[in-house]
Amino acid sequence: MNVVTPFEGIGASVRRKEDVRFLSGRGQYTDDINRPGQAHAWILRSQHAHARIQGIDTAAAAAMPGVVAIYTSADLAAIGGLPCGWQIHNKDGSPMAEPKHPVLAEGKVRHVGDPIAVVIAETRAQARDAAEAIIVDFEVLPAVSQTTAALAADAPRVHDDVAGNLCYDWHIGDKGAVDAAFAAAAHRVVFETTNQRLVPNAMEPRCAVGDYDTTTGEHTLFTTSQNPHVIRLLMGAFVLQIPEAKLRVVAPDVGGGFGSKIYHYAEEAIVTWAAAKLGRAVKWTADRTEAFMSDAHGRDHVTRAELALDKEGTFLGLRVLTHANMGAYLSTFAPCVPTYLYATLLAGVYSTPAIYAEVKAVFTHTVPVDAYRGAGRPEATYLLERLVDVAAKQCGFDRVKLRRRNxxxxxxxxxxxxxxxxxxxxxxxxxxxxxxxxxxxxxxxxxxxxxxxxxxxxxxxxxxxxxACGIAPSAVVGSLGARAGLYEVGVIRVHPTGSVTVLTGAHSHGQGHETTFAQLVADKLGVPIANVDIVHGDTAKVPFGMGTYGSRSLAVGGSAMDKAMDKIIAKAKRIAAHLMEASVEDVEFERGTFRVAGTDKTKTLTDVSLAAYVPHNYPIDEIEPGLEETAFYDPKNFxxxxxxxxxxxxxxxxxxxxxxxxxxxxxxxxxxxxxxxxxxxxxxxxxxxxxxxxxxxxxxxxxxxxxxxxxxxxxxxxxxxxxxxxxxxxxxxxxxxxxxxxxxxxxxxxxxxxxxxxxxxxxxxxxxxxxxxxxxxxxxxxxxxxxxxx
Amino acid sequence: MPQVTLTVNGKTHTVEVEGRTLLVELLREKLRLTGTHVGCDTSQCGACVVHIDGNSVKSCTTLAVMADGASVTTIEGLAAADGTLHPMQEAFREYHALQCGFCTPGMVMSAVDLVAKNPQGLSEQEIREGLEGNLCRCTGYHNIVKAIAAAQDVMHGKRTSIAAAAE
Structure with missing residues (x-):
């Protein structure tokens, strides 16, 4: 029977359901998965920041023990580059520069770690040994790594067709209003800073296992991802041309992400493609050293900011110029980080009336940069909160009072x-x-x-x-350049005996969704969390999902669940009304119990779910059997x-x-x-x-x-x-x-x-x-x- | 290829390995004990910590052949046979000392050895210093430190249970 004691609903510090699994070594992370007949991949990566590949000699490597296959870009000619999911437009309305991001380097390497070839062998050690025997003839070229240096007239070009290494030159706000604010200001404060590049370093290194069923033509990818449906969409539609129905992406237990596991990475496409090519499963697991040179990095902004204040300290205007380093290629969501997740946050908690920000994004010979915990918002906050302190000191204001005033x-x-x-x-x-x-x-x-x-x-x-969290209204982000919707999906499946399975498009990689989401069900439907199972991370089980990042799981995914529970309650009330021979308008529901208002006639959720699945006494002409509802929730705002x-x-x-x-x-x-x-x-x-x-x-x-x-x-x-x-x-x-x-x-x-x-x-x-x-x-x-x- | 005979969680195995095979590879790939994790390649992170003859050791920097004849305990072998959690495991759950769970096996195995080797009891600062060899990216360590402090009271018999230590 469903009885919730002690209270497990909203507001309770329930101990986590997932913990016993993790504490006993029974979590299942991607590298813990082994498929029958599995081979192992090792990626040969560039040791140079910038070089022309004159030739790749794989003959000696191919002859080494255990080697199954060696592939270079020549073998991947039929597959697409890694797509970018967000298009920014320049000040003049033209689109950003979006050079191809090949799965394996084509002709040139553009950062240390750029993948050149993949060796597939019977064991990981054999694959690694063979990779060391591949001879690459490099013509080493000059490189540029620093953000501001990339725009110098004589800087080496990262992409031949991108002049000045400028990805985009974007702006937001009212320049005229800001200029006027500065003209009228009593104080003008200038602050210059670098928000340094970081490496996310989730403790679990990335891993991908591709499998292929030669009898059905179905591909399966197990991967360390924060958003398996997004990977299926990007990889299936843009890189490998595999229809969704033939591509299953599973992100099992994932050992931390912090943004770095949002993106579609080359290795996912490589193992999926190679598994089909070879007709056997292929596993790749990153070394930490590899992670440093292949996981998307974070931050890397160089900024000059100016604040105009009146003589009492009221902020009048803010002017910002930021150079953002994109790295060598555009990672999945990179272009939106220094724009719509950064410059739009420059008001902060202050009523600054006029703000103008310019952002120049540049390519350099470094690992691609993308969202890392906070993504743009830490850069904006750091800039503002240091600037306010600098202003307080320079102008003689108390730093707390200055904040409060504004x-x-x-x-x-x-x-x-x-x-x-x-x-x-x-x-x-x-x-x-x-x-x-x-x-x-x-x-x-x-x-x-x-x-x-x-x-x-x-x-x-x-x-x-x-x-700003909970990204976001799909129509709004679409108008700003997102190439995806950003809703979330929730399915509530009430089983015949009243236990509940939730399918969610959000993905838990440390956040404790199996507990928090179960609490939402306990609170609304009155089902004890022990009887609520949260399913996530598998495109074959969950209808769709945009995944977990930007602190969106509860705000968007939880709201989808809530909406689906509303539908469950609406249907269940109709069934309960039938069972209690009452009008549906008179049926009330609270935490697991349906009651005819003002009477002691009650039915439990279990009574109703049993009737829904064993519809003997059931209004079958009016209501379909079963008790399962799906909701897509598209947020109205951040x-x-x-x-x-x-x-x-x-x-x-x-x-x-x-x-x-x-x-x-x-x-x-x-x-x-x-x-x-x-x-x-x-x-x-x-x-x-x-x-x-x-x-x-x-x-x-x-x-x-x-x-x-x-x-x-x-x-x-x-x-x-x-x-x-x-x-x-x-x-x-x-x-x-x-x-x-x-x-x-x-x-x-x-x-x-x-x-x-x-x-x-x-x-x-x-x-x-x-x-x-x-x-x-x-x-x-x-x-x-x-x-x-x- | 060399043969290694070792006892893991009370069960004896004889396994053929390459000379270069690491203990963690033997555990994960030959014995399919995947609770022990690999988080780095420079012996910094401690996700791979197991006990060899009662001492915590980084199994990513131990050759499998070095464990010949040894008794190894991994995270899978820490709880009682009936599934009752070790006080350290119980404390980690009670104090929310884990999030993604990836560093957790190594963190718990290090913590058990740290406490066992210090029957006099450890201060908060000593616990922090004792975790020098284990990285966690999720928790900020604070709850891990609290969990270890609670578990040492139970392991040293000063409290009867983690629940009692939590009060």
């Missing part, structure tokens, strides 16, 4: 920004006040003085941020989580090492379904934000060689680099989705980096420092303290 008023929603977005709800004053109190902002100077006695430099920094993050740091003067001592996050993520999971998402996001602020940087040398190409060179945050994070929420409901939810997956990574850097700069206030670029590593800080370069 906040969008709590009664101003819906609020139309000058950069396209319309915020539906928010309350930036309350999150600020709550964070100031939790962090004991007022008592900080005593802590600074106490730390100084211990020889430490202590600083405190604040960030008041906003982001959602707008926001909040306040406060970081407190101490710097060791002898070494320059920054220690996180306190971190306070007060976030408005809309209605909270599972507080434990929300807190976990914020903590994880903050850890990545602190990683960006203090530790992480993907470094290329001038020649395009990847200098931080392993976990020995790229500093991942470890347990002792971080401190406890105080997480709290202050809720204003999203006004346009049925759950009132906003999304929590990215707030931590968006709000935290500027709070940390503001704290570091504050700690160094006696050293005349206006800004320190991320990551604020110990050598940089030591140099400032000791007045010497290292």
């Amino acid at each position: 906040f969008i008023a709590t009664d101003a929603f819906p609020y139309q920004t000058p950069v396209a977005l319309q915020y539906d709800s928010g309350d930036y004053f309350s999150t600020l006040d709550q964070a100031l109190k939790t962090a004991d902002w007022a008592g900080f100077e005593a802590r600074r003085a106490e730390a100084r006695m211990r020889g430490k430099l202590r600083g405190i920094g604040i960030s008041t941020y906003l982001e 959602t707008y989580p926001g909040g306040c993050h406060i970081a407190e740091v101490e710097i060791e003067m002898e070494t320059g090492r920054v220690s996180m001592v306190n971190f306070t996050a007060v976030d408005d993520v809309g209605r909270v379904i599972n507080p434990m999971i929300v807190e976990g998402q914020v903590q994880g996001g903050v850890a990545q934000g602190i990683g960006q602020a203090l530790l992480e940087a993907c470094v290329y040398d001038q020649d395009g060689q990847l200098m931080s190409g392993s976990m020995m060179d790229y500093t991942m945050p470890r347990a002792d680099d971080l401190a406890p994070v105080s997480v709290a929420t202050h809720t204003t409901l999203c006004t346009h989705n049925p759950l009132g939810v906003k999304g929590c997956g990215e707030v931590g990574a968006i709000g935290s980096p500027p709070a940390v850097i503001n704290a570091v700069v504050d700690a160094l206030r006696d050293y005349g420092v206006e800004h320190i670029e991320m990551p604020a590593t110990a050598p940089k800080i030591w140099s400032i303290i000791h007045g010497k370069s290292v």
